[in-house]
Amino acid sequence: MSERQVVVGVALIRDGLVLAALRPGPDGGWEFPGGKVEPGETDAQAAIRELREELSVEIEPGASLGPAQPIGDRYQLRVYAAALIRGEPVLSEHSAIRWVGAAELALLDWLPADRPFLPALRQVVENGT
Numbered sequence: 097m098s099e100r101q102v103v104v105g106v107a108l109i110r111d112g113l114v115l116a117a118l119r120p121g122p123d124g125g126w127e128f129p130g131g132k133v134e135p136g137e138t139d140a141q142a143a144i145r146e147l148r149e150e151l152s153v154e155i156e157p158g159a160s161l162g163p164a165q166p167i168g169d170r171y172q173l174r175v176y177a178a179a180l181i182r183g184e185p186v187l188s189e190h191s192a193i194r195w196v197g198a199a200e201l202a203l204l205d206w207l208p209a210d211r212p213f214l215p216a217l218r219q220v221v222e223n224g225t
């Protein structure tokens with residue numbers, strides 16, 4: 097899937113809870129905040145930039161949560177765990193956010209590409225690995 101542009105999603109973890117964000121609109125749903133990786137940027141740099149832009153928080157990106165998942169024909173989603181270093185999320189592009197516990201993760205109405213990352217995310221939240 098190397099020809100597909102990468103979208104990076106950030107599973108921000110604080111005190112054993114994960115931040116889920118609601119993308120508004122007809123193609124909306126719960127997602128990991130983030131966005132497209134720009135030319136010359138690493139995934140981590142894109143994650144840091146997007147979380148500043150979208151939620152006004154400073155993060156430290158961590159482990160990948162598994163192989164990339166296709167989004168339509170043109171994009172692929174990579175998701176990374178991350179720690180919140182500074183700030184309280186302030187909504188700009190999302191219509192809601194929620195801090196979700198490990199057991200609740202699978203109950204949200206996630207965008208389809210996000211769902212395959214949930215088992216690994218649950219493991220990280222519960223065990224820290």
Ligand SMILES: Nc1nc2c([nH]c(=O)n2[C@H]2C[C@H](O)[C@@H](COP(=O)(O)OP(=O)(O)OP(=O)(O)O)O2)c(=O)[nH]1
Pocket residue numbers: 103104105106126127128129130131132133167171173207208209210
């Ligand atoms: N940010 C994010 N986007 C996701 C996730 N899952 C998923 O299918 N997507 C899709 C929705 C969008 O079609 C695309 C990301 O586009 P985006 O609009 O967030 O990217 P961006 O911030 O760089 O926006 P733009 O400047 O290109 O408008 O990926 C996810 O967990 N997080």
